[in-house]
Amino acid sequence: MAIHPDQRYLEGLLKNDTLIVQEIYQRFSGRIKHFILQHQGTEDDAADIFQESLIDIYNQAKHKQLQLTCPFEPFLLLICKRKWLNDIKKRGRQPVTKKLDDVYDVGEDVFAAAEQTIQEESRTAFIMSQFERLGEKCREILRLTLTGEAQEKIAATLGVTYGYLRKKKSECMATLLSYVQAQNF
The missing domain is CATH 1.10.10 (Arc Repressor Mutant, subunit A)
Structure with missing residues (x-):
């Protein structure tokens, strides 16, 4: 698969490029915050999850040479949602069985889910335009x-x-x- 132009966000994280990091926060943190507030979280929770997710993505890019084949936003959103749902489970004292490798192993399932989300959003927008x-x-x-x-x-x-x-x-x-x-x- 071809590398997506949003790969620049990963490169910016790896280089600690202040402008890219600021752009990531400005463009994407609002949607993450909205999601977490809608799902029993606080603004502090949203900030923590967002930052932890960026650290996970950074580690993937640095240690496993992560290459984006989809847009950055749905990929980041998927990581944040997964982290938040895990956090909710932990707070509810439900056991969360997660190996340390899983934290850094984003894998193809996340890419596939991100691609599917993009396709579904595109199809929904098209059908609404026809509606x-x-x-x-x-x-x-x-x-x-x-x-x-x-x-x-x-x-x-x-x-x-x-x-x-x-x-x-x-x-x-x-x-x-x-x-x-x-x-x-």
Whole structure:
């Protein structure tokens, strides 16, 4: 696989390049902080996890010649999430069986998961762009039916019959599907 241009972040960490390190903090720490705050953490927890993850990545780059084949952000996010979930387990006094080698062994599974995350985000963004092409009524019907609410209740809310709602939902889904298929995504 080709080396991703974000390899520059690893090189910056290895060289202790102040500008690159600052860029990493400015660009990526906010998302990590948001994730940890949403999952029972504090700002201090977020700062610790972020820094520990950067140290792990540095060690991988220095001792195992880590080469990025995916963007840095999802890779970093995956490392931080894994560390945070491990930390939560430790706090809950659930045993965490983790060999010392595992701390420094990021492995292909992380790369594969990062690649998969990127692909899923790209596909979701594409489908949402096609969704926006639908008419207002179709978008409203699909949004409401995707909430899991009973279709009878949705029909009543929209002031239409249950049969009409089912038919219209089917037509809207078919239109959306045709938009997606037409783009061969």
